[in-house]
Amino acid sequence: MRSDLDGVTAIFDLDGTLIDTADDLAAAMNHALARAGLKPVPAGDVRHLVGHGARAMLAGGFERAGAPAPDPAAMEAHLAAFLDYYLAHIADRSRPFPHAAETVEALRAAGAKTAICTNKREAPARRLIDALGLTGLFDAIVGGDTAGAPKPDAAPVRLCLEATGARRGVFVGDSDTDIAAAAAAGLPCLAASFGYGPLARAGEARALFDDYRALPALVRTVLA
């Protein structure tokens, strides 16, 4: 077995990168909006609200529903309703993107450690990965509430490296937040073109990929 990726950690963003979660996030968001007497937001719009945590996603949903921003106390109640629903329906429709799981396995087979660095809270991130039977594929799972600051801060990326004892790392993400977090931590970033974006800073990623089967070769190239 080739183990040329010993000492390397491949760090993956979750929503829009490893797992296509938009439909379940949209259902939870629309549950919270319906409770507030508001009309649903299409799942296609929710994709663009993912990446900065549940609070930001929900605030964006209220805005798109044409409602005024809820006051802080009301927002806490909406957030609780969103999270309760989401935890109960976390993998109703969410699935790994094509070839994502086998690619993570291939990187591990080549000696790499693998980690998840998401702005989802750690508890729902773990529940999702567990529900999909993927927990054994990751050495560390770091959420937006794990490291004291979410991406684009470098802290959660650094924690993934520390937790896996890596000498080198590469970040795989789907948004400008990921590109910025990787840059802040001094890691090369590979960006999934099929994710939720935005990718206005795509030029700062080392490469874009549109198929997971291309990823191992890209990882080796950026680490060479």
Ligand SMILES: O=C(O)COP(=O)(O)O
């Ligand atoms: O916004 C979120 O909750 C998480 O998004 P991420 O997994 O793309 O960081």
Ligand SMILES: [Mg+2]
């Ligand atoms: Mg993402």
